Amino acid sequence: MNRANNSTLIKLENVSKVFVTDEIETHALSGVQLEIRTGEYVSIAGPSGCGKSTLLSIIGLLDTPSEGTYVLNDRPAQGLTAAERARVRNRQIGFIFQSFNLIGDLTVYENVELPLTYRGMPAAERKGRVTQALERVGMAHRAKHLPSQLSGGQQQRVAVARALGGSPAVLLADEPTGNLDSHNGEAVMNLLSELHRGGATIVMVTHDSRFSRQATRTVHLFDGRVIDEQVETDQTR
């Protein structure tokens, strides 16, 4: 996990995203300018349909912008082939989804191990990384369980462990508390805060103002545009 060193990790310039269906154009993002530095904890907030998840998909290389440029870790994302995008996603980005998105047929251990197998990492090294990641989220004792045997909060902790296992440059969390009760939601948010204190760069999408204030900076989106940025302080929290 990278320590905060004030270098620019993510840079979006004039990014737009247009979805075309049946000759109807939907502008999900319009001229987004965003810069995220290593070690930052950025929350992207806004009402439903404002483009939060689209922005996160572009940052996570799951989607491409219709216009504008995106640079991740000093490397332009334009022109990357599908295989290269997959490789970057695997090595530099860790995903935490609202619905956990664990693979039901795999055990907790295998779910955390999965992105590491795509990396071609040797089995011994994978084992060390998986064990460490599970211990970090307090789920090592459930390694052999299947996701269906876990509560929602536990599943999300496993998802965090999966994202952490590959030591990515940035953690992308899309409504990580959306499917959790308040108790488990707070536990996951505390976990993210703890990871941030440990040096992790986190970009989180949320529409819950309580949780967005835990970030160091909140970017407000509305109708696909960045309308405000707010640096969170102890007073705003």
Next chain:
Amino acid sequence: MFSELKYAVRSLAKTPWLTAVVIITLAVGIGANTTVFSWVRGVLLNPLHGVADGQRLVSLEQSSPGGIPNNNSSYPDFRDFRDSSHSLAGVLAYQFAALSLGEESQAERVWGQFVSGNFFDVLGVRPVAGRFFQADEQQEAPGKYPVAVISVRFWRRHFHSDPQIIGKTIRVNRQQLTVIGVAPTEFLGTVTGLSFDLWVPLAMDPFLNEAPDWFENRGDRRGLRLLARLRPGVSLPEARTEIRTIARRLAQSYPRTNEGIGATLAPMDQSSQGIQSLIGRMLETLLGAGAILLLIVCANVANLMLVRATTRQKEFSIRLALGATRRRVIGQLLLESLLLAGLSGLAGVLLARQMTSWLRFFIPAEHLPLALDFGFGGFAIRPGPGAADDSQRPPQRFEWARRDR
């Protein structure tokens, strides 16, 4: 790779009903097609087992005065075809019969063929022990050469494969015959679908069966069946033309016995000798039906797999998000499909191994020495249950159904 294989197994096990339906469906398609192909190969593509260059062997068939195909010939006709033809490398004659083996009190019924002296030479069969008929034993001298060639099955069953059997005598139809050789395992005789254990010179037929000498009898004794080998470089139509010419010449020379009798050559898969005449058309139909069945099976399985893939779209999205390349996801799916195909193929083969012996249900003549187990893929042949000795029943002659060509 191992973890992916493990996952593939687990993934298939997670939907046991779907997996079972796919495997059973494919197994039925594969099993049915393998079975039919085994039959087609054993009956039509490779009708004579254990012979050399079987594609050059043809059936020489004479027709009745009415033009009705009749594969029976007289010995003088056989001799004329054999000696007059330039397009044929050899013509052999045979007839088959049930024989009584052993002492009268313990006689056993065996099936054998009375064959012309050049029988094994024309077929290109080599003995596994001893020898076949020599030139002097090919003479048309009734009873002069009481010799016999036995099958490996007979050798094993009666003599425990004793190599000292050569030169010993066996009692057949109350006469002593000297065993001179053992035919190879894969050679069953010259009638597709039947298995014989003894081969005795034709000249011994009058002697063993107390029948009148018919070597010079052109008209009344038409009990022989003829096979021929095409000379290298000669096509079937060319040879057929010559055979027809010879038949016309015989009709002119011997109008009393041969007027109106023609002759032709037929490829072995279209021969009226053997079970191909009974079930050849049926096998061709089954082959077509099997292909259609396989297409339907493939379409059904493709649909099932498509439904399965659709329900796993979320899983594929997760894998792609976590850094799997499309190639890797497709590879995972291919691995699962290969696993399914492998299991289905295995089940299909097991099914086919059982089903290949079912050909006997299409053949009504149980008293004959049937050899219908063509083995998996038709690559091996073993005498079927009908080939078991059946000494309790009286010998019966069997006329193959005729097939118009």
